Amino acid sequence: QITLKESGPTLVEPTQTLTLTCTFSGFSLRSTGMGVGWIRQPPGKALEWLAVIFWDDDERYSPSLNSRLTITKDTSETQVVLRMTNMDPVDTATYYCAHIWFGSGFGYWGQGTLVTVSS
């Protein structure tokens, strides 16, 4: 059974760096084809893909946020970390991590975590 859960701060100040952790079980990021991605959703708005990392360390980012994002695999290989620099109130959103098998899209999602950017 694949499960994922996001963790991190619920409130960050403008210009700060957001660090979110996705802790997962039920699959290994050492296995061919496996990946974890991040998606966000501002209140009342649509879903937006942010980044993904695969078993072979391939990393991909949304071009509109590329300069602000970093996705990494934890050495334990049961966690994936997303960092977003220079946070702004428009980045207020629920952030989801999700499992992806290469070529198949996001099949399993975490519950999401709401991050508010405010001073």
Added chain:
Amino acid sequence: DIQMTQSPSSLSASVGDRVTITCRASQGIRNDLGWYQQKPGKAPKRLIHAASSLQSGVPSRFSGSGSGTEFTLTISSLQPEDFATYYCLQHNSYPYTFGQGTKVEIK
């Protein structure tokens, strides 16, 4: 970037109605498309993968079709638990892109 144009943005329907939602891709994406259902305060749930394959455990009243640039999600007989927002997602090329969503409301 591949743009996913989803329509309609909202619709009102009654229990038992047949509902169709469409996503159009700005360029061909083969069948690299999924459909998701999202209820308020919950994470999206995938209903359809590979454009037309029903996710395990999803009721058979949901179906998907299409390939290339035109895709459809159909709910054959709308049930009370189906009132939600639906999204398509293309994962053919980066950046992955979602449609803008279709909110299905009770008439």
